[in-house]
Amino acid sequence: MRPEAVEATSALFTVGLSKAYGSHNVLDDITVCVSPGEIAVVSGSNGTGKSTLLRCVAGLIPFRGQARVAGLPVDGRRAVRRLIGYMPQSVQLPENVTVGEVVAFFARLRGVDPEPDDLPDGFLPAAERPIGILSGGQRQRVALAVALLGRPRLLLLDEPVANLDELGREGFWQTLRELSAEGTAALIASPMPSDLAGIADRAMVLDEGRVVFDGPMNGIHAVPKPPLESVDEPEDGEEVRA
Amino acid sequence: MSATPSAIGRPLRRGHGVTALAAWELKGAVRSRWVIGTAIVFAAISLGVTLLGLEALRGLGLSGVGPASAGLVNLGVLLPPLMGLLLGAGSIAGARERGLLAMMVAQPVSRASLIGGVFLGLTAALWITVAAGFGLAALVLAGVAKVSDLAPFGGLVVATLAVGTAGLGVGIGISSVAGGRTQAVALAVAVWFVMALGMDLALAGLGPAVQLGPRGLLVAVLLNPLEAGRILALLAANPSGSALGPFGTYLLARFDMTGSAVLLGSAIAAWTVIPLLVARSALRRRPI
Numbered sequence: 001m002r003p004e005a006v007e008a009t010s011a012l013f014t015v016g017l018s019k020a021y022g023s024h025n026v027l028d029d030i031t032v033c034v035s036p037g038e039i040a041v042v043s044g045s046n047g048t049g050k051s052t053l054l055r056c057v058a059g060l061i062p063f064r065g066q067a068r069v070a071g072l073p074v075d076g077r078r079a080v081r082r083l084i085g086y087m088p089q090s091v092q093l094p095e096n097v098t099v100g101e102v103v104a105f106f107a108r109l110r111g112v113d114p115e116p117d118d119l120p121d122g123f124l125p126a127a128e129r130p131i132g133i134l135s136g137g138q139r140q141r142v143a144l145a146v147a148l149l150g151r152p153r154l155l156l157l158d159e160p161v162a163n164l165d166e167l168g169r170e171g172f173w174q175t176l177r178e179l180s181a182e183g184t185a186a187l188i189a190s191p192m193p194s195d196l197a198g199i200a201d202r203a204m205v206l207d208e209g210r211v212v213f214d215g216p217m218n219g220i221h222a223v224p225k226p227p228l229e230s231v232d233e234p235e236d237g238e239e240v241r242a
Numbered sequence: 243m244s245a246t247p248s249a250i251g252r253p254l255r256r257g258h259g260v261t262a263l264a265a266w267e268l269k270g271a272v273r274s275r276w277v278i279g280t281a282i283v284f285a286a287i288s289l290g291v292t293l294l295g296l297e298a299l300r301g302l303g304l305s306g307v308g309p310a311s312a313g314l315v316n317l318g319v320l321l322p323p324l325m326g327l328l329l330g331a332g333s334i335a336g337a338r339e340r341g342l343l344a345m346m347v348a349q350p351v352s353r354a355s356l357i358g359g360v361f362l363g364l365t366a367a368l369w370i371t372v373a374a375g376f377g378l379a380a381l382v383l384a385g386v387a388k389v390s391d392l393a394p395f396g397g398l399v400v401a402t403l404a405v406g407t408a409g410l411g412v413g414i415g416i417s418s419v420a421g422g423r424t425q426a427v428a429l430a431v432a433v434w435f436v437m438a439l440g441m442d443l444a445l446a447g448l449g450p451a452v453q454l455g456p457r458g459l460l461v462a463v464l465l466n467p468l469e470a471g472r473i474l475a476l477l478a479a480n481p482s483g484s485a486l487g488p489f490g491t492y493l494l495a496r497f498d499m500t501g502s503a504v505l506l507g508s509a510i511a512a513w514t515v516i517p518l519l520v521a522r523s524a525l526r527r528r529p530i
């Protein structure tokens with residue numbers, strides 16, 4: 001297939017995507033292609049650029065290189081963001097609003113139905129419950145429901161089940177499989193790719209901002225382990241403009 | 243799992259994001275203990291200033307609302323801008339720290355709509371707070387006020403809302419460029435000190451040395467939204483300009499009443515809009 005055709009038919013296609021904070025390259029020449037319906041996990045040690053990759057594709061930070069979602073360039077325009085559902089690694093929802101109000105607010109921003117129909121019954125806490133009384137896992141369920149609103153073509157999920165209990169994880173993975181079968185692609189950042197065994201179709205491993213492995217999930221065990229040190233991603237203010 | 247049709251590609255109505263964000267911010271603000279507490283404090287101080295002003299008048303055997311109104315002018319140009327600055331300072335920086343800004347920006351909403359929605363929602367919250375305080379004062383003053391007192395009081399309310407809104411604009415501007423919420427709040431307080439006291443002290447100290455004439459004084463007023471609001475409220479209370487001394491005479495001779503109001507109002511509007519443009523630009527360029 002010609003490169004132009006791959007760009008147009010991929011759920012996500014990046015070429016030479018790079019991001020630097022000061023003199024430190026967080027992402028270096030990342031070329032990734034995720035097909036519609038594909039579930040891909042991005043793995044790697046802490047600070048290897050997993051979250052940064054997701055934030056670049058979500059249009060939250062400027063970068064060098066190209067990224068396209070369903071053929072549309074990630075360039076700050078709104079049209080492409082309508083195709084993306086994003087859940088950050090850490091989010092503190094306001095405590096003085098209810099679950100229903102949070103979901104309704106983001107649904108209004110997206111211009112979609114506020115009913116989170118894709119999730120299994122009981123996954124979300126009751127709509128009238130204030131966020132302030134929810135546990136960390138329950139709040140994460142709300143953030144996941146927000147990411148799924150309007151059934152986006154590409155889900156960018158940063159450690160989506162880190163706080164979920166076993167039942168919550170199973171419910172979410174089941175939902176993800178069903179969405180995948182209907183064509184939704186997902187790029188999931190996780191430091192523990194084994195958690196996604198049987199769910200993800202493909203794994204990518206980042207090391208020092210480069211893709212060192214890109215292949216089937218069962219091949220990830222062959223990737224050499226990096227030394228036991230974590231590289232902290234620099235503060236936002238230190239970034240170098242694309 | 244029921245199959246809902248995909249909403250992808252459905253165009254958002256223009257301004258849809260702004261109204262959703264404004265409603266969200268207003269809801270969050272009116273439920274916030276900080277905003278409720280501020281409203282109560284402002285209402286209590288407004289009531290106190292009004293009662294003390296009326297008591298002073300009665301002691302002199304006079305009637306009317308003059309001193310009470312004058313007290314409210316000082317209150318109105320000092321506290322609401324501080325409230326606006328603090329409310330604005332916590333907005334973008336707070337949302338950024340909580341990760342909520344990333345979730346909002348990832349939606350199909352423009353950065354301008356985001357800033358506009360935050361601004362409109364918080365403006366509504368601020369105006370409700372000011373209305374509560376001045377509403378109580380108006381109830382107390384209603385017993386002794388004459389029809390001729392309505393225009394000055396109305397002018398005072400408009401000037402107060404305007405400077406409070408300018409404070410909010412500056413606060414949002416600070417919030418979008420600051421490194422964090424704490425830094426934004428500290429900067430907002432510093433800006434308020436400069437506007438409320440710093441410029442007055444500088445003018446008092448430098449005035450004799452630099453021979454600042456009425457024209458220079460006008461420039462200094464336009465560079466400080468609090469002073470512009472104060473002059474606007476005093477002109478509304480005293481259309482002859484005598485309360486402003488030679489500066490009032492100069493202002494009215496040079497621009498007349500309407501021109502002066504437009505000039506001062508434009509300065510306050512610029513202090514509101516320019517920081518919002520800075521905020522929009524910062525939101526586009528800074529990583530989220």
